[in-house]
Amino acid sequence: MLAPYEVAFVKDASCPSGKVLKVTGAIRGLHRRKACVAMAGEQASLATATP
Template identity: 75%
Template sequence: MRILVSVLLLSAAVLPCSAQTILKSEPLMLAPYEVALVQTAFCPSGRVLKVTGAIRGVSRKRACVALPSETASLATATP
């Protein structure tokens, strides 16, 4: 019973935090495997640039992805 209650409390805390902010410019530093979404002219309309951080000596992965409107919130963020 304690496990069920703790899982419910944890899921209630995680759900509001699941939205990803879309940045206006790519961050200079990203932790390995951390993901940042960036609104750039590089990607076509309706898509955002998904940047994935990498370990030292390896290039970051960049890809244009479509994003459902409820997944991300458009916000002004400074790098």
């Protein structure tokens, strides 16, 4: 669950190689915004999730 206007970067197969999915939370009644974006090296290291 994302708060309104909160941003999450997701690495999945929906974006081409070298890009990640940027998901932006929306206010009630609106759809989340999704876009494939290139991610800088320092951002990529912060986005690594551990199970």
